[in-house]
Amino acid sequence: xxxxxxxxxxxxxxxxxxxxxxxxxxxxxxxxxxxxxxxxxxxxxxxxxxxxxxxxxxxxxxxxxxxxxxxxxxxxxxxxxxxxxxxxxxxxxxxxxxxxxxxxxxxxxxxxxxxxxxxxxxxxxxxxxxxxxxxxxxxxxxxxxxxxxxxxxxxxxxxxxxxxxxxxxxxxxxxxxxxxxxxxxxxxxxxxxxxxxxxxxxxxxxxxxxxxxxxxxxxxxxxxxxxxxxxxxxxxxxxxxxxxxxxxxxxxxxxxxxxxxxxxxxxxxxxxxx
Numbered sequence: 001x002x003x004x005x006x007x008x009x010x011x012x013x014x015x016x017x018x019x020x021x022x023x024x025x026x027x028x029x030x031x032x033x034x035x036x037x038x039x040x041x042x043x044x045x046x047x048x049x050x051x052x053x054x055x056x057x058x059x060x061x062x063x064x065x066x067x068x069x070x071x072x073x074x075x076x077x078x079x080x081x082x083x084x085x086x087x088x089x090x091x092x093x094x095x096x097x098x099x100x101x102x103x104x105x106x107x108x109x110x111x112x113x114x115x116x117x118x119x120x121x122x123x124x125x126x127x128x129x130x131x132x133x134x135x136x137x138x139x140x141x142x143x144x145x146x147x148x149x150x151x152x153x154x155x156x157x158x159x160x161x162x163x164x165x166x167x168x169x170x171x172x173x174x175x176x177x178x179x180x181x182x183x184x185x186x187x188x189x190x191x192x193x194x195x196x197x198x199x200x201x202x203x204x205x206x207x208x209x210x211x212x213x214x215x216x217x218x219x220x221x222x223x224x225x226x227x228x229x230x231x232x233x234x235x236x237x238x239x240x241x242x243x244x245x246x247x248x249x250x251x252x253x254x255x256x257x258x259x260x261x262x263x264x265x266x267x268x269x270x271x272x273x274x
Contacts, residue, residue: 007052011079020118022184023051034058036176037114037140044107048098048115053080060087068107070094104135116142131209133170139197148193155257162216168258171197207265215265219253226250236272
């Protein structure tokens, strides 16, 4: 295969800020990302925003059954055509906006997502996939480091918040490694972090995703206030709810661990929404 810089020149792939494009051209790093996803043998792997195809090549070099590349940039779609023939048709290109694609309908299980996500849509994409996390074997994703730190945040720290709770509730989260701005073309202003998420298939709770979103939104909507005040937006007997969840009414949201929020949301769902 030709060098990625030659592909960029041939197809005029100047990165577009409007699409959040920052191309990763170091094939050693793309191979490292593919390895961070674990054993992909026999799995259908979904990549978002492949650009000139650096990570795509690395994924096709694994034993994945197929790689499904979701790309909305016509220039990149043209450039990726070369990979279809080179890898015996194991690459499937989906010309679409990732924000509008149901990844579970794109390919059959077992499936995994491995992607260098555009910064401008990374968090909403993640939230959507977390709601369907049981349908994936794993997610290996690149975010700006600040987002990765929020995903792995611990109680009583500045990074701990709604994203920390929802992510850790549904998945085991592991920060793999950082990638400096200098590795990208063009260089972003932030360091990136590769994160691997493994679905928690041993969860015992039956809390609905929408309920957890609602409860955490209320709790962190007024982050510095005590729960007995911030949870009033739920329009329930807050003291009764907190007592049933064994949580002190004077605590703040950032002091409650994930297990505490699972209890809180579970009791709210069972006793106040029935």
